[in-house]
Amino acid sequence: MKQVVDNTLPESAVSTRNISKNYGDVEALKNLSLEFPRGQLTSLLGPSGCGKTTLLKIIAGLLEPTSGTVEVNGQTVKGPGPDRAFVFQDFALLPWATVLRNVAFGLEMRGVAKSEREAIAEKYIKEVGLAGFEQSYPHELSGGMRQRVGLARALSVDAEVLLMDEPFSAVDEQTRRKFQEDLLSLVQHENKTFIFVTHSIEEAVYVSDQIAILLPRPSRVHEIIRPSNFRSKGVDNIRRDPEYLDIVDEIWASLRTYVE
Template sequence: MPTIELRNINKEYSSVDDEQTLALKNINLQVSDGEFVCVLGPSGCGKSTLLEIVAGLLKQSSGEIILDGKVQFGTSRDIGVVFQDSALFPWRTIRRNIEFGLEIAGVPRPERRERAERTIDLVGLGGFADKYPHQLSGGMRQRAGLARTLVADPQVILMDEPFSAVDHLTRLTLQDEIIRIWQQEKKTVFFITHDVAEAVYLATRIVLLSPRPGRIHQIFEVPFERPRSRNDAEILNIVEKIYISINNPPADQTEYFI
């Protein structure tokens, strides 16, 4: 059974003069339990819009989101979101930032502390729990943002270009970390990126969107065992295939990845 099913998702925006802009068109996709699916596409193609719809933060114009066989309306505790910006509260320590959602949910303090400590260790922030966000590097803040999502134990983790704001070397390290956590925790991951190499390194499957209106142009299977080498010939072959697809737009698409 698919963990998430998107059925005929369309999203239109209205301008001040009532003109309609189609952001997403006829998105149909199934994401099975335990998959790591990357959604790849150019800026403005609707990747983040799609993630917000799946998260229940934005309502689609038409279509349905199915979560474990049930139509989804609004947000769900089974779905956690990691955004581009870690958005930590600067006046709270890392531990108390991670505990925040549990605190709001009324989880008793001893349980909050135990779950937060486990998650801090999981994301590699041991020794930094009592620091404040401004005392941490960008990569560490992003780990804290991930921990804040993981501590609630969601079934599905949505990630919206979470490594885009860090330097290249930190990005590579965080890619390895998210794979380790995914394998250990056995979550379903729906990961938004515009980086082809990142998508191929991380994903079990890649969904390539066309420019606006975002449509599924092609889906690539990435069946290779882990750990993967970024310079492996099979990996580079998939990267090449994606770039070939990027340069061969749908017949009715006049502009593509510009």
């Protein structure tokens, strides 16, 4: 597969070194090493069951690896920490809390004063396109709006690394495309490191600075791809760009033998 080599990558914000994870007799990950460049979005892409979410949870500190280490800013991960925030696939919102309270919840748990945390929450509620819904409750929102609340909550705690587990899988195609465009804008303006799990080849190529293709378990990195030429051509032109189309086709050719 064609691979773009870039020798001017920024330093890594996150490093996984020889990560293995066993569930009893099942070997989910095996000696998996991967660097996640600071300020960029890396997608984890591969067949179902290849360990993408397992790796994400190990980086988050929610799972302990059987062997190997994860480093964030050079510090070994020993559990969850304020340098990382998780955007869940199922929203994970507090049903009894307003949008404002949900978005501010992480700051509330850190003991941030109410006026300060609400001001921060309002900023990110506006940034994700939910201004005017601050006093709404999750059951009053569409699936797409609830996902925006989850994203705003992750952004509000100002973590350096955002871990996103298939965050757009539960919304319709039109909303998903809008989310993808918004995500590109966030990556550009937030100066955070995004680690993004997806099953969609097209989505991975569209949003990513780097794509790590994982093989079926025991999972390890098969290939790293860094799309380059179409990134500066604007969101409306990416899907028509020959490089985008070529990379989508090449990834599918690489993965199709692993799809049952």
